Amino acid sequence: MNSLAWRKGKNVGMTLLLAIFTLAVLIPLVLIFVHIIKMGFSSINFDFFVQIPRPTGETGGGMANGLAGSAMLIFLASLFGIPVGIFGAIYLSEYGGGSFSNLIRFSADVLSGIPSIITGMVAYTLLVVPMKGFSALAGAFALALIMIPIVLRTTEEQLKLVPGTLREASLALGVPLWRTTLKVTLRSALTGVMTGILLAIARIAGETAPLLFTALGNQFWSRSLTEPIAAMPLQIFSFAISPYDDWHRLAWAGALVLVTIMFGLSLAARYFGRRRQQGN
Amino acid sequence: MAHDKTDLREESVLQQIEPRTWVLKKRLSGDGVFRGITVLFAFSVLAILLMMVAGMWKESLPAFSKFGWRFITGRDWDAVQGSFGALAFIWGSVISSIFALLLATPLSVGTAIFITEIAPKKVGGVVASLVELLAAIPSVIYGLWGVLVMAPWLQRTVEPFLADHLGFLPFFSGAPYGVSMLAAIFILMIMVVPIITSITKEIILAVPQSQKEAAIALGATRWEMIRVAVLPYGKSGILGAVILGLGRAIGETMAVTMVIGNTPQISMSLLAPGYTMPSVIANEFAEASSNLHAAALMEIGLILLVVTLIINILARLLIWSVTRGERRGSAI
Numbered sequence: 001m002n003s004l005a006w007r008k009g010k011n012v013g014m015t016l017l018l019a020i021f022t023l024a025v026l027i028p029l030v031l032i033f034v035h036i037i038k039m040g041f042s043s044i045n046f047d048f049f050v051q052i053p054r055p056t057g058e059t060g061g062g063m064a065n066g067l068a069g070s071a072m073l074i075f076l077a078s079l080f081g082i083p084v085g086i087f088g089a090i091y092l093s094e095y096g097g098g099s100f101s102n103l104i105r106f107s108a109d110v111l112s113g114i115p116s117i118i119t120g121m122v123a124y125t126l127l128v129v130p131m132k133g134f135s136a137l138a139g140a141f142a143l144a145l146i147m148i149p150i151v152l153r154t155t156e157e158q159l160k161l162v163p164g165t166l167r168e169a170s171l172a173l174g175v176p177l178w179r180t181t182l183k184v185t186l187r188s189a190l191t192g193v194m195t196g197i198l199l200a201i202a203r204i205a206g207e208t209a210p211l212l213f214t215a216l217g218n219q220f221w222s223r224s225l226t227e228p229i230a231a232m233p234l235q236i237f238s239f240a241i242s243p244y245d246d247w248h249r250l251a252w253a254g255a256l257v258l259v260t261i262m263f264g265l266s267l268a269a270r271y272f273g274r275r276r277q278q279g280n
Numbered sequence: 281m282a283h284d285k286t287d288l289r290e291e292s293v294l295q296q297i298e299p300r301t302w303v304l305k306k307r308l309s310g311d312g313v314f315r316g317i318t319v320l321f322a323f324s325v326l327a328i329l330l331m332m333v334a335g336m337w338k339e340s341l342p343a344f345s346k347f348g349w350r351f352i353t354g355r356d357w358d359a360v361q362g363s364f365g366a367l368a369f370i371w372g373s374v375i376s377s378i379f380a381l382l383l384a385t386p387l388s389v390g391t392a393i394f395i396t397e398i399a400p401k402k403v404g405g406v407v408a409s410l411v412e413l414l415a416a417i418p419s420v421i422y423g424l425w426g427v428l429v430m431a432p433w434l435q436r437t438v439e440p441f442l443a444d445h446l447g448f449l450p451f452f453s454g455a456p457y458g459v460s461m462l463a464a465i466f467i468l469m470i471m472v473v474p475i476i477t478s479i480t481k482e483i484i485l486a487v488p489q490s491q492k493e494a495a496i497a498l499g500a501t502r503w504e505m506i507r508v509a510v511l512p513y514g515k516s517g518i519l520g521a522v523i524l525g526l527g528r529a530i531g532e533t534m535a536v537t538m539v540i541g542n543t544p545q546i547s548m549s550l551l552a553p554g555y556t557m558p559s560v561i562a563n564e565f566a567e568a569s570s571n572l573h574a575a576a577l578m579e580i581g582l583i584l585l586v587v588t589l590i591i592n593i594l595a596r597l598l599i600w601s602v603t604r605g606e607r608r609g610s611a612i
Contacts, residue, residue, distance in 0.1 A: 010503060
């Protein structure tokens with residue numbers, strides 16, 4: 001049974017099988033993309049970007065409030081998530097080294113593996129209950145919790161790539177450590193840090209589950225940060241499970257816009273990543 | 281003081297320079313404040329994690345004190361009567377994730393091997409970035425495609441076919457609904473494939489070149505080389521990748537909620553609708569009818585949190601055991 005012909009035949013057979021597996025993985029990808037592009041382009045129009053959803057039964061309308069709401073949520077989440085991630089990373093890379101740092105790293109890894117719906121529940125108990133209402137702030141807090149571990153770990157990696165001699169040169173000139181860290185270390189790692197931030201934003205732009213009981217969604221424009229706010233992923237969700245064709249149409253258009261934004265962000269992240277490599 | 285060879289930079293910058301700056305009192309205080317800020321932010325990561333566990337524990341206490349361990353084995357889910365048991369959701373989560381992984385594992389490991397060992401470099405690179413694209417799509421968009429395209433297709437073609445030809449098995453009996461456990465399994469499979477593939481790819485790349493060359497030199501065919509040199513070396517790392525995929529599948533919320541049918545029942549048939557732990561939270565938490573109802577949902581969340589914590593810790597340790605070996609291997 002172990003003749004050369006048998007072994008060669010087995011080799012060819014397994015190679016074919018692996019190729020078939022790869023094809024099977026790629027088929028759903030192609031199907032999903034074809035659908036998003038086909039349905040998205042046939043449904044998208046100018047109204048999509050400037051109008052809010054119409055009441056049930058009326059055709060037309062758009063997701064303008066969802067687009068603005070998502071942008072607002074991402075902005076607020078970044079205000080909280082980016083500083084915590086970057087300063088935490090500065091601690092890990094510049095001061096840390098002991099078991100406390102390892103504990104922080106481990107917590108960040110574990111935090112990034114927690115289902116996002118749990119983050120939503122936590123934001124609900126911490127902000128929605130005390131503030132007695134769903135709000136943009138609670139939604140942004142939930143998204144920030146998802147951002148922090150991503151920004152933290154990528155920033156730490158980037159800071160570690162900065163050569164120690166650069167820090168020592170600055171310190172030797174009499175620049176205090178904290179200014180050295182901000183003006184020399186962080187600055188030379190800036191493009192890499194930007195990559196991490198963009199990836200984190202791309203990730204939270206599509207998150208739905210943590211917003212379900214924090215930002216809640218809104219049919220109209222929201223006037224303050226303590227009110228429920230609309231978000232693109234939430235609108236796609238509620239339109240997709242509705243029984244109306246016209247809302248399905250809006251959902252596909254929303255999916256196209258969301259996917260385009262996310263790919264734009266990851267392309268930008270790659271651009272920064274490449275610049276960093278050339279810089280070195 | 282013992283000289284730590286692994287962290288020379290740390291030694292030189294902090295242990296030697298910092299004591300010298302104390303002469304300049306003003307600057308020392310700036311450094312102290314800055315250091316304090318970074319410690320505070322770093323600590324907040326740990327605090328968030330502890331707060332999550334403690335907060336959910338506290339919020340779920342009313343349900344735990346009322347139902348005790350019966351909560352896990354109980355089948356009732358009745359908000360009106362105030363009687364809650366999570367078994368149907370645990371069942372749904374376990375069945376959908378396990379079957380999704382059974383389908384996804386051979387596909388992803390096969391794809392990873394194809395990318396790294398078989399395909400020409402350019403083809404492999406294209407396939408790898410396509411798979412990464414698949415990982416970047418938000419789950420609500422998988423759900424949109426699942427509920428509007430895949431579920432109707434399952435209802436029209438796949439499910440009647442299974443019922444006709446394999447209907448004598450309890451797993452494929454009953455009417456085709458489209459939205460069903462089977463739909464959830466398929467959508468989860470599509471979603472975990474990119475994760476397992478990309479980690480397995482890293483693991484396979486960590487296999488020392490010398491091992492593979494040795495197998496080839498002994499006259500192995502390419503498949504035999506993969507079987508005797510690549511797979512055994514990466515075994516525990518690949519297992520870690522699969523477990524990480526399991527963590528993702530169990531916690532996946534939106535896509536599953538949109539296609540599983542959201543019916544709290546324990547059915548042997550994969551064609552019947554089901555319910556999972558994250559789905560019931562997503563559907564009912566915002567409008568929980570009573571404090572007990574909210575606490576019961578919190579307890580489901582707590583179970584989910586503990587399970588995913590254990591899964592993640594296990595997976596990280598396994599993957600770490602292989603990728604750490606990579607550094608040792610290349611040093612030789």
